[in-house]
Amino acid sequence: MDRPDPKSLLAKVQNDEEKLKRGQLKIFFGYAAGVGKTYSMLESxxxxxxxxxxxxxxxxEPHTRPETLALLSGLEILPVKEVNYKSINLREFDLDEALKRKPELILVDEFAHTNAKGVRHAKRWQDIEELLLAGIDVYTTVNVQHLESLNDIVEIITNVSVKETIPDKLLDNSSQLELIDVEPDVLLKRFSEGKIYKKEQALKAKDNFFIKDNLIALREIALRKTAERVNKEVQISRLSKSKVTIIPTSDTLIACVGPSPSSAKVIRTASRISDSSLAKWIALYVESSNSTMLDKSEKKQLRDNLDLAKKLGAEIIILHGDDKVEQIIRYSKLRNVTKIIIGRNHSRQGFFYNLLKKDIVDKLIDEVDYIDVHIIPYKSEKGKRYKSKKEVSVKSKFKISSIDLFKLGIITVAITLIAYIVKSFGFINENVLLLYMLGVALVSTWTKGYTTGIISSIVNIILLNYLFTEPLYTLSIDDPNYIITLIVFSIVGVTTSTLTSRIQQQAQIYSKREENTQMLYQISRSFLRLYNKEDIVKKGIELLSITLSKDIVCYLKENNDLKLYEKNLLEYKKNELNEEDEKAVANWVFFNASVAGKSTDTLPGSKGYYIPIVGINCTLGVIGVSCCDEILDPEEICVIEAVVAQMAIALDRELLSKIQENTNLEIERERLRSNLLRAISHDLRTPLAGISGAISTIIKNKKYLDETIVDELLNGVYEDSQWLIRLVENLLSMTKIDEGKLEVKKNLEIVEEVIAEALNHIKKRIEDVPINISIPNQVMFVPMDAKLIEQVLINLIDNALKYTTDNCKLEIKVYEDKEYAYFEVSDNGPGINEECKKNIFDRFFTGEYKSKDSRKGVGLGLSICKSIIQAHNGDITVNNNKEQGATFKFKLPLNYVKENI
Structure with missing residues (x-):
């Protein structure tokens, strides 16, 4: 009994389970408005x-057709939802009301409709999805032009771009699809009678959809889409059964291909039949244990045949097995094949050959029931008859190697010695006979081919007769019973050796299958965790070199050039593909994205076979395989294509990862830029408004203002302008840091002078603020860029002033400890919570406490402080004081080397 296809069975089970959990969706499908979708839905x-x-x-959808409106009679109608959009009241489906009512079945027209703004979902199909998830069955309608995959095709046909579309998966996943179809002439008559659109809409539709040629084309697309859906259901049902059968719902062809010249005629015939019937077709080659016996010319012929099939649009399939008929029929059932096209050589084979031997075509005809077999006759030229693989391999099967002869001799001598020992102990001759039969079985198992087993049978019969049959040491037989015994022995021996040889061949085939499966699995697995371009390429050429035992090269696109990677089979030997002529072939393959080199029709004089690594949007590189003196067989080509495909996926993934990374960086850059502009525009407004207001007041009311008020206004102008200067300095510093132009010019500076200069810059802001300065009694020199450290101190003091209370107190402390000078700026403010500590030195980060200053800041000051201190090879931290406030501490190295950093 045939085993059902697991994937198809799983798909069917999942489909059945989903139907039990979700509501059922039935779509009434048409090719244009007016075919009767809504009418059929209401009728059902x-x-x-x-x-x-x-x-x-x-x-x-509101209709003016009386026959459609009449079908609403007696049905419960849910109230629609009124949505006001741009002063227009729109009527929309009320999803919440439907979920609240929760009927068994609900009718929702226009599946692809776009909802008005303000409704929960943007599309009506999303409303219907929610209904289905709630376990409610839904009937809906849709036209073929609303399918997303067909959108561009419909636009070409009708010159109308349809904006309202649905994903194709919704059509595929619907439990039922009912095609509503009428002849285009009938539809045009309805249109002319005004039964489809109102007068204004009809004028527009008349020039686009409702043209007979357009309707015919749309109808064909709708019919094909429905047929595809039906065919998919048939395939799932067919393959999920225990016995796979042929259900000829659509034509699928198989062309049986081999190394015979007649295969080219078979391929061309299959292509013509496929074109005329619009059927898909497959070129099938069955590789048996005898395939290894093909000579160079036959391998080339096979390669040419498969290349021809690929050029003509066939899907290439290679199977393994000695029973070709069984493999062809099994695969035909799996793929629901309706026609098998096979060639037959009509050259005369001889009377006895035709009488005793049944060829593959006759066997195929005898075995198939529901598949048409098309026989393509071929007669080879005189003296050029093609020998089949079986004919070619007959001699090879009976060849015997020196190793096998040695094994044969050793086993025969050993069995003879054991037989003498057994005979000497008085055992009967039947035991000796069994020993020699064991010898035949051992020879057949431990050697290859049929010859050694047959020779072993003959030799053992002679030895048995000569050494153990009366009269001894002669080949004559006294007892006639022994004649039958020896004949049966010889038949059993030959049969045993034949069966053993066949088992060995089958074991080799299945071993090769397993090896190929393991290899493909390892290929796929090898590239899963590789993200670096060089690692991907090295892994690919290493796999190819090990699998094919050949020298490999890879040219990978880097900038506007091709970078060479190579893997030599012998490290001491130069790779023959690393030559200028070979590079030119690889260059041609890269720019043309086409296979070339040995075993192809393009640049066949090359020493290698070159295949492009084609990504999603472009050619990524080229793989070259050395094959100077031999032609690559189809299986090796499949291996190369498998590795190249995995390399292309991995390289594409790496490329997309870099693009995503750059995109994220660009997004982050834009976010920072927008945050900066927003913060600056906000923070500039307050001081500029203050300056403008103060100056305006002075100008307009100069005569009426006393000096105290004028001084107060001017002091405010001064403070605002100083704040703007500090903001601009911070912005300039940030720009220099981003561009890598922050220049640190270290000199030995007196700490006291640096602090005094920093305080002098903000003296207006600290007039009423008590500041305690603690520095060592002796003069303290520290290597630094004075201007930059002044900016750090100004920013830290300015930050403290923003977030402390009205009774602000500051403390500046400087001290040495081993190799560093430490600066501390402390305040008596509210302190900094743990969450803020993590991000306080980040750009555009501002504390959450409300400052007494209306200008809170853009969050650049502390970030710039950190960058300046790090440029001095120092470090900056912040900690809360035990009682109240926070302390910012930074350190600068004391070792002085005069340099520009």
Missing amino acids: AQNLKKMGVDVVVGYI
């Missing part, structure tokens, strides 16, 4: 209502 609803089903009309 009326029939179900009569059967006692709880049916509700959720939304029906």
Whole structure:
């Protein structure tokens, strides 16, 4: 009994499970408006209502057709949802009301409709998805032009770009699809009678959709889409059964291909039949244990045949097995094949050959039931008859190697010695006979081919007769019973050796299959965790070199050039593909994205076979395989293509990862830029407004203002302008840091002078603030860029002033400890919570406490402080004081080397 296809069985089970959990969706599908989708939907609803089903009309597009409106009679209609959009009241399907009512079946017209703004979902199909998840069955309608995959095709046909579309998976996943179809002439008559659109809409539709040629094309697309859906259901049902059968719903062809010249005629015939019937076709080659016996010319012929099939649009399939008929029939059932095209050589084979031997075509005809077999006759030229693989391999099967002869001799001598020992102990001759039969079995198992087993049978019969049969040491036989015994022995021996040889061949085939499967698995697995371009390429050429035992090269696109990677089979030997002529071939393959080199029709004089690594958007590189003196067989080509495909996926993934990384950086850059502009525009407004207001007041009311008020206004102008200067300095510093132009010019500076200069810059802001300065009594020199450290101190003091209370107190402390000078700026403010500590030195980060200053800041000061201190090879931290406030501490190295950093 045939085993059902696991994937198809799983798909069917999953489909059945989903139907039990979700509501059922039925789509009434048409090729244009007016074919009768809504009418059919309402008609079905009326029939179900009569059967006692709880049916509700959720939304029906307003129609002027009396026959359609009449079908609404007797059905419960949910109220629509009124949505006001741009002063227009729009009527939309009320999803919440439908979920609240929760009927067995609800009718919702226009599956692809776009909802008005303000409704929960943007598309009506999303509303329907929610209904299905709630376990409610839904009937809906849609036209073929609303399918996303067909959108561009419909636009070409009708010159109309349809904006409202649905994903194709919704059509595929629907439990039922009912095609509503009428002849285009009938539809045009309805259109002319005004039964489809109102007068204004009809004028527009008349020039686009409702042209007979357009309707015919749309109808064909709708019919094909429905047929594809039906065919998919048939395939799932067919393959999920225990016995796979042929269901000829659509034509699929198989062309049986081999190394015979007649295969080219078979391929061309299959291509013509496929074109005329619009059927897909497969070129099938069955590789048996005898395939290894093909000579160079036959391998080339096979390669040419497969290349021809690929050029003509065939899907290439290579199977393994000695029973070709069984493999062809098994695969035909799996793929639902309706026609098998096979060639037959009509050259005369001889009377006895034709009498005793049944060829593959006759066997195929005898075995198949529901598949048409097309026989393509071929007669080779005189003296050029093609020898089949079986004919070619007959001699090879009976060849015997010196190793096998040695094994044969050793086993025969050993069995003879054991037989003498057994005979000497008085055992009967039947035991000796069994020993020699064991010898035949051992020879057949431990050697290759049929010859050694047959020779062993003959030699053992002679030895048995000569050494152990009366009269001894002669080949004559006294007892006639022994004649039958020896004949049976010889038959059993030959049969045993033949069966053993076949088992060995089958074991080799299955071993090769397993090896190929393991190899493909390892290929796929090898590239999963590789993200570096060089690692991907090295892994690819290493796999190819090990699998094919050949020298490999890879040219990978880097900038505008091709970078060479190579893997030599012998490290001491130069790779023959690393030559200028070979590079030129690889260059041609790269720019043309086509296979070339040995075993191809393009640049066949090359020493290698070159295949492009084609990514999603472009050619990424080229793989070259050395094959100077031999032609690559189809299986080796499959291996190369498998590795190249995995390399292309991995390289694409790496490329997309870099693009994503750059995109994220660009997004982050834009976010920072927008944050900066927003913060600056906000923070500039307050001081500029203050300056403008103060100056305006002075100008307009100069005569009426006393000096105290004028001085107060001017002091405010001064403070605002100083704040703006500090902001601009911070912005300039940030720009220098981003561009890598922050220049640190270290000199030995007196700490006291640096602090005094920093305080002098902000003396207006600290007039009423008590500042305690603690520095060592002796003069303290520290290597630094004075201007930059002044900016750090100004920013730290300015930050403290923003977030402390009205009774602000500051403390500046400087001291030495081993190799560093430490600076501390402390305040008596509210301190900094743990969450803020993590990000306080980040750009555009501002504390959450409300400052007494209306200008809170853009969050650049502390970030710039950190960058300046790090440029001095120092470090900056912040900690809360035990009682109140926070302390910012930074350190600068004391070792002085005069340099520009």
